[in-house]
Amino acid sequence: xxxxxxxxxxxxxxxxxxxxxxxxxxxxxxxxxxxxxxxxxxxxxxxxxxxxxxxxxxxxxxxxxxxxxxxxxxxxxxxxxxxxxxxxxxxxxxxxxxxxxxxxxxxxxxxxxxxxxxxxxxxxxxxxxxxxxxxxxxxxxxxxxxxxxxxxxxxxxxxxxxxxxxxxxxxxxxxxxxxxxxxxxxxxxxxxxxxxxxxxxxxxxxxxxxxxxxxxxxxxxxxxxxxxxxxxxxxxxxxxxxxxx
Ligand code: ADP
Numbered sequence: 001x002x003x004x005x006x007x008x009x010x011x012x013x014x015x016x017x018x019x020x021x022x023x024x025x026x027x028x029x030x031x032x033x034x035x036x037x038x039x040x041x042x043x044x045x046x047x048x049x050x051x052x053x054x055x056x057x058x059x060x061x062x063x064x065x066x067x068x069x070x071x072x073x074x075x076x077x078x079x080x081x082x083x084x085x086x087x088x089x090x091x092x093x094x095x096x097x098x099x100x101x102x103x104x105x106x107x108x109x110x111x112x113x114x115x116x117x118x119x120x121x122x123x124x125x126x127x128x129x130x131x132x133x134x135x136x137x138x139x140x141x142x143x144x145x146x147x148x149x150x151x152x153x154x155x156x157x158x159x160x161x162x163x164x165x166x167x168x169x170x171x172x173x174x175x176x177x178x179x180x181x182x183x184x185x186x187x188x189x190x191x192x193x194x195x196x197x198x199x200x201x202x203x204x205x206x207x208x209x210x211x212x213x214x215x216x217x218x219x220x221x222x223x224x225x226x227x228x229x230x231x232x233x234x235x236x237x238x239x240x241x242x243x244x245x
Contacts, residue, residue, distance in 0.1 A: 001027040001062060001160060001191045002048060008056030008215075009043050017043040021057070021217045023210065025193065027159075030186045032202050033195040035212035041195050042086075042164070044212065048193060049083050049162050050074050062159075079107075082158030084166045088149040092138035096129055099137050100151045107156060122242040123151045126181065128174065142169040150178060160191040167201060179205060181242075 002025040009018040018040040025031055035041050046052040047059060050066060059066045061077050069077070090099050097120060104116045112120070124133050127147040132140065137148060146169040153161060161182065167175035183205065186192045196202065202209060211219040 001025055001029070003060040004047075004054075004057065005060075006057035007047065007054045007059050009040075009047060009052060010055045011043075016215050018047070018212075018215045019056075021212075023217060023220070025191060027191055028186070028189050030183075030192040030205075030207040031194075032205075032207055032209040033193060033212070034197065034199075034202070034209055035218075038214075039212040040215040041212055043215075044210075045162060045164055045193075045195055049081055050078050080159040082153035082156070082161045084146075084149050084153045084161070084163035086164040086168070088145045090137040090140075090145055090148055090152075093136065095134050095136055096140065096144070096148050097124065097133040099148055100124060100155055103152060103156045119155055119242065120151075123155045126242050127151050127178070143171070143174065146170060147174070147178075150181070154181065154185060158190065160193070161185060162193045164195045165197070166194060167196070167198065175201065 002023070004021050004023045007018065007021045007023075008016055010016050021044065033041055033044065043052065047054060050061070053059075053067055062080065064073060064077060066074060066077065091102070094102070100120050100123060101112060101116075104112055104120070108116070124130055127150060129144060129147055129151065132144060137145065140148065146166065150163070150166055153163065163182075166182075167178050170178065179201065182192055182194065209219070209221050210217065211221070
């Protein structure tokens with residue numbers, strides 16, 4: 001899905017935020033992204049979501065080399081990727097439901113099919129937001145904003161999910177529920193990349209870890225430790241993760 005060959009990024013010429021990153025993230029894989037503050041995680045995140053284009057090396061997404069790709073091709077690639085930003089980036093003047101519907105409306109020229117409407121309802125229920133669907137995003141708590149951002153990222157079944165600290169603002173039970181959703185997406189073929197500092201979360205879900213330090217890829221490892229609790233714990237209801245997702 002993603003192939004990086006000697007990828008680097010300089011925000012200002014001569015100062016590298018990321019250097020010589022060579023990495024393959026195959027379709028359907030699940031990776032953690034970790035490293036100390038300033039290591040280059042956000043920069044890599046922004047490259048993978050095509051918010052930035054590499055200043056060095058080659059980044060290929062779904063077989064398309066992004067540096068030489070046209071704007072239209074980059075837009076097409078971007079649509080494959082569901083993104084959960086650390087600062088959520090919700091539209092504050094829209095309701096929770098409207099925020100989650102937005103990518104589907106953009107895809108469908110403004111309208112939703114009944115199945116899509118139901119998918120939004122199911123997704124909002126899964127992340128425990130049924131009671132606040134008509135609230136403006138501006139009036140949500142941090143945890144509610146995070147769950148809205150997650151619902152918005154996954155509701156249109158993206159080929160790739162890239163999320164920055166997606167469980168950073170929710171309690172343990174909701175974090176487990178969100179991780180269950182992500183692992184279900186992965187089982188259904190979604191490529192998942194999650195940036196986190198939460199080593200417990202990584203131990204519970206021992207997928208390969210991309211470590212960055214000072215802008216370099218320092219290791220790609222698997223924390224081969226058994227999950228210490230059932231991965232499929234579903235603390236809010238016993239329902240399956242939304243099947244459309
Ligand atoms: P992390 O997400 O791991 O904390 P970043 O990717 O944000 O790391 O930062 C990597 C390096 O790039 C840091 O030295 C940081 O100061 C620098 N950097 C990040 N964003 C910018 C920017 N917009 N302009 C200039 N330098 C930046």
